[in-house]
Amino acid sequence: MAHGHKSDEKIVYVGDSRVIKKTQEQRLIPKDYSAYPGKSEAFIPNFLLKEWMVGVVVLVGMLVLVMSDPAPLGYPADPKNTAFIPMPDWYFLFMYQLLKYPYTSGDYVVLGAVVVPGLLFGGLLLAPFLDTGKERRFYRRPIASSLMILSLIACTYLTYTSWSHYQVELKDKNIVPEHIKREEEMHAKKGAAAGGGGAAKDTKKTAAIVAADDPGAEIYKKATCLSCHGAGLKGMPASGVPALLGVGDKHPQDEILGIIKNGKGNMGKQYQANIDKGLSDADITKLAEWLSKQKAQ
Ligand code: HEC
Numbered sequence: 353m354a355h356g357h358k359s360d361e362k363i364v365y366v367g368d369s370r371v372i373k374k375t376q377e378q379r380l381i382p383k384d385y386s387a388y389p390g391k392s393e394a395f396i397p398n399f400l401l402k403e404w405m406v407g408v409v410v411l412v413g414m415l416v417l418v419m420s421d422p423a424p425l426g427y428p429a430d431p432k433n434t435a436f437i438p439m440p441d442w443y444f445l446f447m448y449q450l451l452k453y454p455y456t457s458g459d460y461v462v463l464g465a466v467v468v469p470g471l472l473f474g475g476l477l478l479a480p481f482l483d484t485g486k487e488r489r490f491y492r493r494p495i496a497s498s499l500m501i502l503s504l505i506a507c508t509y510l511t512y513t514s515w516s517h518y519q520v521e522l523k524d525k526n527i528v529p530e531h532i533k534r535e536e537e538m539h540a541k542k543g544a545a546a547g548g549g550g551a552a553k554d555t556k557k558t559a560a561i562v563a564a565d566d567p568g569a570e571i572y573k574k575a576t577c578l579s580c581h582g583a584g585l586k587g588m589p590a591s592g593v594p595a596l597l598g599v600g601d602k603h604p605q606d607e608i609l610g611i612i613k614n615g616k617g618n619m620g621k622q623y624q625a626n627i628d629k630g631l632s633d634a635d636i637t638k639l640a641e642w643l644s645k646q647k648a649q
Pocket residue numbers: 526575576577578579580581592593594595596599602603608611612616617618619620622626643
């Protein structure tokens with residue numbers, strides 16, 4: 353034979369490919385685990401290959417998920433946005449909460465940030481060396497089991513406390529969290545795209561400043577309003593500051609004056625700050641008058 357095979361070699365064809373079937377001895381792998389009932393199977397390649405198969409399936413599943421539902425981008429960071437409470441991901445909430453207690457924050461922050469987590473995770477790492485008993489039933493290992501149950505209870509409690517604290521804070525400060533805002537925006541966009549719903553029409557109608565040469569417009573540029581509601585009256589939708597374009601449709605002049613004097617929701621009182629900036633009472637009335645003219649055209 354041209355390839356130098358021994359002529360007495362038995363050739364077995366597997367499917368279409370011509371692969372020589374080797375006997376167990378010829379293969380450089382240990383015997384199949386069935387030769388050792390109840391004991392083991394070869395890690396390489398048998399076990400590893402199976403693991404890789406599972407890995408590939410998980411990877412493809414992940415790819416499909418990511419492609420069908422891309423991770424949303426958050427709003428750009430805005431240092432002026434006071435209506436934002438930074439929160440860690442849920443699995444770090446317990447550590448976040450830990451840092452709120454008097455003996456783990458402030459002067460003792462090293463305790464909360466390094467020592468306590470260090471002990472916990474260090475202990476976990478060292479557990480195989482510290483706990484060398486042969487016993488496997490958890491009720492026969494009181495120390496390890498009670499430590500574990502204690503940590504579980506502590507983590508659950510801290511996570512829960514942290515989250516409910518966050519909810520209370522949101523409610524107190526009247527903040528709508530970003531992910532909910534984004535979802536609403538997305539629905540609005542979808543609604544607008546599907547048959548030009550109300551949202552799209554509204555933004556078109558209120559897109560322009562009315563009476564830009566009014567004295568009120570000049571006063572607005574000097575007033576505190578500018579820093580939040582913006583030169584174009586567009587507000588900062590991402591930070592919860594509404595546009596003042598078209599505000600005349602919502603509030604008449606006296607109501608706007610009331611909002612300037614008393615504030616509204618997240619907007620503090622503005623009257624005194626504007627007097628301090630050098631505006632007069634009459635200026636503020638003119639400003640409110642101009643804003644009340646901001647109606648959709
Ligand atoms: C610190 C930022 C900030 C400043 C400064 C500010 N506003 Fe506001 N304004 C807001 C926020 C936030 C809201 C939304 C309040 C809410 O409803 O929770 C708002 C709401 C309003 C509303 C109601 C809008 C609506 O759609 O109901 C009016 C009117 C208004 N502001 C006018 C003014 C005027 C006039 C000034 C200047 C004298 C001013 N604001 C200054 C942040 C500000």
